[in-house]
Amino acid sequence: MERAAVEGAAARPATRTRLRDREWFWGYLMIAPLTLGLGVFYLWPVLQSVYYSFTEWTLFGDSSWVGLDNYATLLRDPEVGKALWNTFLVAAFGLLVIPVSIAVAALLNTRGLRLVSFYRTLYFLPVVTMPAAVALIWRWLYNGEYGLINYLLSLVGVTGRSWISDPSTALYAVMVVFVWTYLGYFTVIFMAGLQGIPGHLYEAAAIDGAGRFRQFFRITLPLLTPTVFFSGVLMVMYGLQMFDLLYLMFGKNSPAWADNKTIVLLFYNKAFEEGAKGYGAAIAVVLMAITLAITAVQFRLQRRWVHYA
Amino acid sequence: MSKKVWALICAGALVTGAAGCSSSDSGDSGDKVTLSYGIWDKNQKPAMEKIAQEFGRTHPGITVKVELTPGSKDYWTKLQTSAAGGSAPDVFWMNGPRVGLWASQGALLPLSDRIAKDGFDTSKFPASLNELYTLEGKQYGVPKDYDTVGLFYNKDLFDKAGVKYPDASWTWEDVRDAAKKLTDPEKGVYGIAAPAWSQEVYYNTIYQAGGHVISPDGRKSGFDDPATVEGLRFWVDIINKDKSSPTIQQLEDTDPIQMFQNGKVAMFSDGSYDAIAYNQTEGLNVDVAPLPSGPKGKGVIIHGLANVVYAKSEHPDEAWEFVKFLGGEQANRIQAETGTVIPAYDGLQDTWVKSMPKLRLQSFIDQVPDAVPYPRSMNTAVWSTKETELIAQAFAGTKDLDATAKELAAFMNDALAKE
């Protein structure tokens, strides 16, 4: 017995290194396919795009080094400022989905409520619909002459307009759809968040005489902050990168294009429609920097308001 | 457990096979060559497919697949992307505004040597079209067709409103008066549709007003010329003063072609290539007249497409064979007889004119003497994209026309200086 124990003790350091070596080997082996794939198809392209942002392209793939020219043009381009503003607007407006989906989730969590999964299914339908279809459906709903929305408005005596082709409303019209498509998604997330809050907290609060609203603001909301934070980060990212809806909802010659481009659309416009891939890459790099900066700020600020239980 | 994974992968492969095998496997098997032919007009697809079929019949071993990318904006975007990746279609449509850039950047196969070697007769095409696709002495495209613009009108709506049909004698005032009379807000009917389309709509009136889009040498913008602005104002007034056209917001919501086809619009200025669509529309009692005269007389944009060969095509010889076929009598006859487009080939214009008895297609041919070539420069896309955006705003009434024209001229001059 004792011998065995001693031997075991002596052997342990050796085994541990061997084990660790083995662990290294297996670790690298297991991450290899993914790392290779992400490296080739994602990380390398990022580096390439950064490189491209210092070049100028002919339409067909020949490029030449132009240093910081693209970035200089970018600073002077009035379209970039406008597109940035629009992008922030979309991202900010998109955050509206959070209070709305918290409200829906809270209602769905009402004790004793029936038909919950029925409602959830309906709220979730837009999430599973492909953006191409969503865009077409809403483009039709927004139609100035024959759209359902204007018809319904006319019933209450309001004269509608061509929501999606009118420069002053087009971007907002798209943002409404943006929120519409994500509402079900975040409702599900918040329902899970709500269900994660232990029931005894409410009971304790009820004993203390706190009403339902008090309970909501004192217990529910603070405990929901991690989910709110997560959703905010996600939604801002979706908002900053929104492309499909805008691209498919605006008509090809729409007067709405000029003033309502987001930064991703400007990128697409420059890189693909005009063939200025270098300039397009510079715009994309700026977008990446902004996304990183905003996310970093969000993470920095979370300490002030996010409560981790 | 890995058996399961394999089964799934195999299932995937099976579906792949099933999805891939039902038609035209890539022509790698045997000596068969498959050419792709890129086009953008859905109206022309049947004729192009017919031509491709004929070609396949007379050239066993070569199959041509017609690839339609509807809408020319999407077409160019996609073509540019695939050309940058080195894989554009072997043969595709080219237009005047784009040929300069595509040829000068080496994306198109020069055809002059092949034309000379095979004794291909280009004199069958209008000289101006051959010239359009010739750069620095090298010809890059074989003319396919040409087009002018006419004033289509809905006879039933004219009859109902008791307005005389348009004819070659009409002036701008006639059009505006008729449009006002034809407009019936109750029924959602408009006298005319004025989308912010360049070739079909405002370029024509710019020249009718004595203005110009670009200087003949292609170095200076014409949008700061007051006459050019007059040509644009014609439409702006129709939309915003007379209200006899849907707003351009409405025209983005519902395509003017569809509004015209459904009797919601009485007149529409459109290219000869859309005649086939109107002719085929059931229940549309349609005819076409020449465009009206403006303050400075007649003016209409003439343009023509060409078939070109992609420089990096893996089958340049076969592609050239096909382009030759497309430029031959037989293919042009198909284009003419089906009413698809005015063929570029000499002597077949009459066949086209007779192809759709319902329409007085001669109106398009009659205007050729007054025609102005499509405005272009080396890199037209850079300023024409901006142009569409700005003019759309002016038409929408959200931006002052004069200021917009000035802004556009400045942008355009800047872009032209960089070419």
Place this chain on the structure above:
Amino acid sequence: MRNGRLWPVHLVLAVGAAAMVVPFFWEVLTSLKTFTESTRVPPTWIPSFEWSNFTRVLDSTPFVQQFGNTVVMTVVRTLAQLLFCSLAAYAFARLRFPGRNVIFVLLLSVLMVPDQLFLIPQYQIIKGLDLLNTLPGLFLPGMFSAFGTFMLRQFFMGLPDEIEEAARLDGANPLRIFWSVMLPLARPGLLAFGVLTVLWSWKDLMWPLVVNTDPEKMTLSAGLAALHGEHVTEYPVLMAGSLMATLPIIVVFVVLQRQLIQGIAFTGSK
């Protein structure tokens, strides 16, 4: 009494649900109208059941082919992501090796990059592999996912150590442990992530639009964009097309609803 208390809740939820469903109702209704009916004000509520709208979609696009392509793309992407991401996720969660965190953060940084930045280089890679206008070209870049790795790593970290420890003491290597111990335990997470991947793959637009120009090699999403280009504002046909492209995934959703909801709930809870 309970119902009495809950009716305001039902009212609010029903109004919201109407806003979610009416667009789809309008889509279905329009898809059965003639063009003239669709442009009538006030709207026609009983359509003349113009089924030709659906056959016209079949005329303008090789719908069956595109459906097959979409299924293949979705299945391959999902299986590949499940395999590669779970392998790596396990390693990142449970194995110790030098550079682990650096590599993990590096891979995660992909999540912060706008998709458009990858587009041109990815296109060139696929071109270099001679895979343009092929099905592999369609699914290749989408076989790897940083998000999936992140999500599954969270999942693995949440699993108890004990079972794994036992297998380790039995001398099983990490791959073996992963395959026969952890993977079965991770089934709910894998299923949830799988369903999410199916959904995203099905909806993907930009990449299929760019990489495959041949209509017979396109996906439904890109096909719908092309249909839009062709029929511009001919809404009965466009609505018929959207309906056909969306219906299969809605069926999948209804069947796998619980897993999908769990998947999404899971991403939010960590």
